[in-house]
Amino acid sequence: MLNGKRTSVRAHPMKRLLDVLREDCHLTGTKEGCGEGECGACTVALDGRAVNACLVPIAQVRGATVTTIEGLKGRHPLQRAFAEQGGAQCGICTPGMVMAAIALGPHPTLDEVRTGLAGNLCRCTGYMGIYRAIKAATRSSKEQEGRTKKKVASNRSSVDGGTKPKRRPSL
Numbered sequence: 001m002l003n004g005k006r007t008s009v010r011a012h013p014m015k016r017l018l019d020v021l022r023e024d025c026h027l028t029g030t031k032e033g034c035g036e037g038e039c040g041a042c043t044v045a046l047d048g049r050a051v052n053a054c055l056v057p058i059a060q061v062r063g064a065t066v067t068t069i070e071g072l073k074g075r076h077p078l079q080r081a082f083a084e085q086g087g088a089q090c091g092i093c094t095p096g097m098v099m100a101a102i103a104l105g106p107h108p109t110l111d112e113v114r115t116g117l118a119g120n121l122c123r124c125t126g127y128m129g130i131y132r133a134i135k136a137a138t139r140s141s142k143e144q145e146g147r148t149k150k151k152v153a154s155n156r157s158s159v160d161g162g163t164k165p166k167r168r169p170s171l
């Protein structure tokens with residue numbers, strides 16, 4: 001599966017996932033920096049884990065689920081946060097940063113962010129804008145969770161008339 005769609009390509013088994021994405025699938029959001037696993041610009045999610053697509057031969061991807069930056073459809077809170085918090089300047093590292101940040105889960109600590117993004121290099125931002133963006137996206141997802149919980153609670157109380165469930169008398 002590629003970005004939620006069943007996908008098949010004809011390619012040499014040793015062709016890099018990065019090249020298959022860009023050349024065969026025309027998904028050019030995934031960038032090439034170093035081409036040798038040093039910069040993280042090519043990071044995509046492979047079965048939910050961040051990998052450097054420049055190091056993965058397509059033969060290893062058979063039957064797997066791949067998500068690229070295009071798979072987020074521009075709607076992920078991290079994408080907005082990177083733009084708002086100065087986490088993206090030239091933008092070359094940004095798709096890889098976002099994909100690596102997503103793999104950290106919804107509420108990473110600053111230490112987890114620093115460690116998790118250690119393999120993603122940025123020559124423009126000095127990293128602080130990137131850390132701010134991840135923090136802001138984490139905050140907004142926590143707020144969203146809070147709103148959802150409140151909504152569920154208020155729906156429940158309007159369904160059951162706002163009363164607490166009656167306890168069964170003990171026998």
Ligand code: FES
Binds near residue numbers: 041
């Ligand atoms: S292009 Fe893949 S790690 Fe740099």
Ligand code: FES
Binds near residue numbers: 090122
């Ligand atoms: S924004 Fe330019 S390399 Fe990170």
